[in-house]
Amino acid sequence: MAADWKPQHFAWSVEGKVATVTLNRPERKNPLTLESYAELRDTFRRLAYAKDVKTVVVTGAGDNFCSGGDVHEIIGPLIGMQDAGDMDGLLRFTRMTGDLVKAMRLCPQPVVAAVDGICAGAGAIVAMASDLRLGTARSKTAFLFVRVGLAGADMGACNILPRIIGSGRAAELLYTGRAMDGEEAERWGFFNRLCAPEALLAEAQKTAAALADGPTFAHAMTKKCIHQEWSMDVEAAIEAEAQAQAICMQTKDFARAYYAFVNKQKPVFEGN
Known part of the structure; x- marks a missing residue:
């Protein structure tokens, strides 16, 4: 710990x-x-x-x-x-x-x-x-x-x-x-x-x-992309972000946000 x-x-x-x-x-x-x-x-x-x-x-x-x-x-x-x-x-x-x-x-x-x-x-x-x-x-x-x-x-x-x-x-x-x-x-x-x-x-x-308290898996992905994309052209960056976002769409936090919206609630993210 x-x-x-x-x-x-x-x-x-x-x-x-x-x-x-x-x-x-x-x-x-x-x-x-x-x-x-x-x-x-x-x-x-x-x-x-x-x-x-x-x-x-x-x-x-x-x-x-x-x-x-x-x-x-x-x-x-x-x-x-x-x-x-x-x-x-x-x-x-x-x-x-x-x-x-x-x-x-x-x-x-x-x-x-x-x-x-x-x-x-x-x-x-x-x-x-x-x-x-x-x-x-x-x-x-x-x-x-x-x-x-x-x-x-x-x-x-x-x-x-x-x-x-x-x-x-x-x-x-x-x-x-x-x-x-x-x-x-x-x-x-x-x-x-x-x-x-x-x-x-x-x-x-x-x-x-x-x-x-936010979607920390997604935050980590954002940080990674911000730094990695400095050395990419726009086309490579767009593809990298497509892959990153598809990975984030597999997280439970993505589903939590959707169901919270449907139920008019604030999402509680767990970073997974």
Whole structure:
């Protein structure tokens, strides 16, 4: 049972069918470490087999989401690898961080990010890799890799971010590393909506719970199609969706919706 999992490098809770991941180093604005990267990756991979969790919320403790990779625990060791000419070690690190995004995309559960305060670097990537993003007006989201002399091409940003906010806007953020405040992020489509800071987590969990009460097999199929169809032409996408929908038509939830409509009732979905 996912409710029994005990991660060591972030907080984890399950209420009903909703799991909440809380990055919990608030004294340093919740930076990621090598260990938390790996444990987050492994957790999202395990979710593919978790029957008791139907949606996931990702948030940060305190007044911030995530400040990115820890300067002392990640950047310092990477400079050490550079000094040692350890290209293999650098590549192992960048592949490992990218694996977190792959795991978030491949897990069947919709992921809802609740973003307040600082959301920078790898934190912005985690928000980007989520399926839905709720923010606050005071949030600051920055893909600031260029500020440390790196490319904006990190953890799938050059592929995913343009699909969310458009290529021109993505290029501006990735070239400059500047921060978007919450209102701009909502206007550009990065945030689905803004919430008051004190209501943010509750709203994200409410959104996740509503999805968890829906036809979750069908939600997983929607998520799969959204990601897979990026590399398809329209004809291939239409055929893929025909096959996906025919599979969904074999579920009991499809029949439940029909019989509920006939009987003028609200359907109660069970995800099968």
